[in-house]
Amino acid sequence: MEPLLTYAGEHGALMVLLITPLLWDVPAIFTVLELNAMMPITGGYYKWVKYALGTKWGFYEGWWTWLYTFVDLAIYPVLFVQYASFFFPDLAAYKIPICLTIIWASAGLNILGIVPVGKVSLFLSAAVLAPFVVLFVVAFYHHTGSVSVAAPSISGIPFPSLGMALYTVMWNCLGWDNTTTYAEEVEKPIRSYLISIFSAFVLVIVVYVLAIWVAQLSGIDHAVLTDKGFPALGVLIGGHWLGALIALGGMASTLGIYAAVLLSVSRVPQVMSDDALLPAKLNKLHSRFQTPYVSIIICSIIVSLMVLWTFADLLIIDVTVYGAGLSLEYIALIKLRVIEPETHRPFKIPLNIAGLCLIVILPACVYFIALAGAISSTAEMVKPAVFAIAALMSAEVVWWVIKWRKGSPT
16 A cells, blocks of 8 residues: 555545545445355356356456466565565565465465464454554654644546556455355355455455555655555654564565465366366365365466566556456346346345446446556556456457367357
């Protein structure tokens, strides 16, 4: 979240941070909750889209999500190195070996199963939240000036910067469908997902808003915050000890999210191989832990290559590919309402079909504004955008290869 003030400025940061999740996240959350309540099965979003739109679009959903998650996973080891550099400034020179260590240690944890990953993720979640609670308390205790909020406005923000501001918030608030891929491994999945997703959304937005607001009140230079991250804000407000505490929290955050995301994505190729859309070996389970270890290993190999991209590049690729897959989930939601209106849904969005169509326009607008901003930016920013579009188009190529090798799937 640190680059947001650089992209959106004092007057636009909180405005973008509050409005974007309402337009981008809320429709996604309600879509995920309704579809998961209707079909809480292993494979989650892939199974929903396949059931509603057919095998081809199900494959697109699975393929795009697989690709986006490779990119998403590559971000976290890179961020780990950045936060760890607070303690060891020369650590950036060893970025690749450190990233590889994180990738393969997490692969080993995931092979052990869902319960160890869940317990570790919960512990690391507490480890990242606690330093920010301390930051907020210290910041408001020592703040001597007026506590105010800058007048909200996006006037004067260059369009490419607005696009990157949107990408920053969108990335920090995506992935609500990730956890549905292992729904059959969760006790009382419908109730569990309702409670956990709503609780997580509120907690995430409150922490993000307070973090950016405290940064504004502190007067920290935006470039320093972007380059050094929230640990620099901690040093400014409370001293080196608070900066160190936040750096440790950032390291914990990256490790926890990496392990949790790898857990979700490893189940997608597993169910796609069941449908003969990917090689059957991907579905091979560990003899002791009953986890898709081949899929986990392959994911880890590809992520090991993706860490060569910069953070900003990974951000653009990640959100662009993810948004395309999310659009198929919206279409699946609407089609299932049309063809199966009487099917029991323990959770149902209180809107008719026309209302659903209007709601899904909102995230689409945010998505295309962000993409247009990236494409209209510098040549360096165009490269990841073009790479993302090429990644999306690769689904059709692979689909034709599947048809050629196995005949036309139905």
